Amino acid sequence: MRPTIAEERAHAIAGQLDDWELPAEEHRALGKQLATRWRRNSPFVAAAFFGLTVFAMFALVALCKSIGATEFAAAAIALGTGEYMIRRRRMYGSGIESALWIGGLLAFIAGLPSTGEAEALLVIAAAFALAAWRMQNAIFGTIGVVCTAVYFAAEWHRAHDFWRVAMVPLALALIAIVAKRWLFSRPWIDSFWSYVAIVMPLVAEICGRIVTYDANGHLEYALPYAILGVIALLAGLHLREHSLLIAAGVSFAIMAFELHDLVDTPLEWKLIGGGVVLLGLAALVARRLRGRTAGFVATPASLTRYDELLKLGGTMVAGQAMHGKPAEPEPAVTGTTGGSDSFGGAGATGDY
């Protein structure tokens, strides 16, 4: 038992209603039309429920182990409760039942005898895949795919071959870009391919770096990211799909990271130059789109629901790094007298 396609689509539309800037009357009427029998929460609330339930799962596993009931008992309790909530309480997307499902499966895996083999990653990937299917959760699905890519990296790490290890995640990213071409009726599957396209280039780079024990940039390593970035960019512009544009941004960022060693310019100038290029690019695109009302436009809209939160939070943290460390709290030291003789920021701090 899980939401039908129509119900899942209704949930997805309901999640976007606030971004559509509808008149209050139409907003209310459409919201009413989209109501389903399932109890759901907004992503922010669902994340809070998910966190609290995961916390409870840890305690449950510890409790079961301490009374000799093993992790399997914890798994059975969690999965049983999760299913009860879905079938009887009609909870789907509340954050609780998904935490119980994935927590139960991981508790079950934790109870299995550990052999230290890389195949454990495949078992974890299967658990996430199963939870993704049951809960229609794109994030679980993506974690499953990441675990699969990491499994191949672990299997082949002795070869210390970047290409062999990066090939799997890069191929998956490419498949995801191609998959975005099709119209999906289930929103979670569309989101799944979006996340895979965004995350896999990063997985390829991290796995490749780890197995080669190499921190230096290579032109030949930058090339696949450049090609993938161009493909994602062209596909994103052609299909008019935000997730592919983000995937292109990730690929280009990794490409720039790979190239940074090859240019004999100090890091600070590379950072400043890169920043100026991005600012210039943003200004150019904004200028080209000014006043347009159809096709590509620049009318206000959120890329994610938490754009402003991310920006202000990031600014506050980065700002503190720029204007230095605060005074070390010591007894009887007032704020004004606390010295601050360390300055720097964004990874560069120094005492003068």
Added chain:
Amino acid sequence: MLSFEPELTDARDDGVLTPPTAARLIAMQRREIFTLFGEIRALAWIGAMLVAAGVSVLISNHIKDIGALTIAIVLAIAAAGCYAWAWMRRDRASLIDDSILLLGGMLVSADAGWIATQWHVDGGRTLLFLAIFHAVGAYRFESRALLSLSIGALAGWLGIERKLEILFSSNVDLAIRAFVCAAILAAWREIDRRARTATTFTPVFEHTAITLAFWGSLIFAANQETATVGVVFTLALGALSTVYAFRTNTEAFLLYAVIYGTLAVDMWVWRGFPGPTLSPFITLLTAIAAVIGLTMAHRRFRSRAA
């Protein structure tokens, strides 16, 4: 790809959506209108952050090569350039102007820090100066990003770093500083709200102040001598936060109350009831209680909103 065109067409045919609204939404679903607003703003923000990071590295790596005065002057000129850009374009602001202004603010921060260290100006005073300077900029340009810088500098002046590690610190002095900072922000928010009815700064003050206050009480709860006081503080703050959530219809405050409250109670439990069975049992009970409490509060919240 995903398209909700069939559902929107049905909604139009059923009279739920008016034809103009439906036409606009269907055009969006067909990608006949596709906004790059988010991408442009993200590019500009990342660009500004990269430049600021580069300047930071520049200062660290070239102290001796360039000379203290030259660095100070160049940074001041660059910052002034950013502010001038934002000022001249205030009537026809584009999507990147906010990021240029933010870059200017960050360059001022870097410059002030540099001057303080090179000419032995008191670091605390520099942070206070930055808090005031960025606050003036925030009001002049109506910029929440500059306000964030100002609050960050104020917290720095009071000795608070916005790092997760401080949650697990048991330094009572740090907790008191967090409370003081929260109180200042609460007072500032009230003055701002009364002085400017159309202010957009209120959420920034509110969320930062409540977070700092909860962090302060959690630090109390982590300290052996003040653990009980810390739990009581956190629960009292949680109650206030819940009331405020219902009064203002802002669910985030409800979540803060439940999450921080659960954390504080569990920290107290772990200290007071050690043992392999009792500790996880009580933790499980508190977590279940938190989930049930939040479910009930959330349901009430939704029914009120409806």
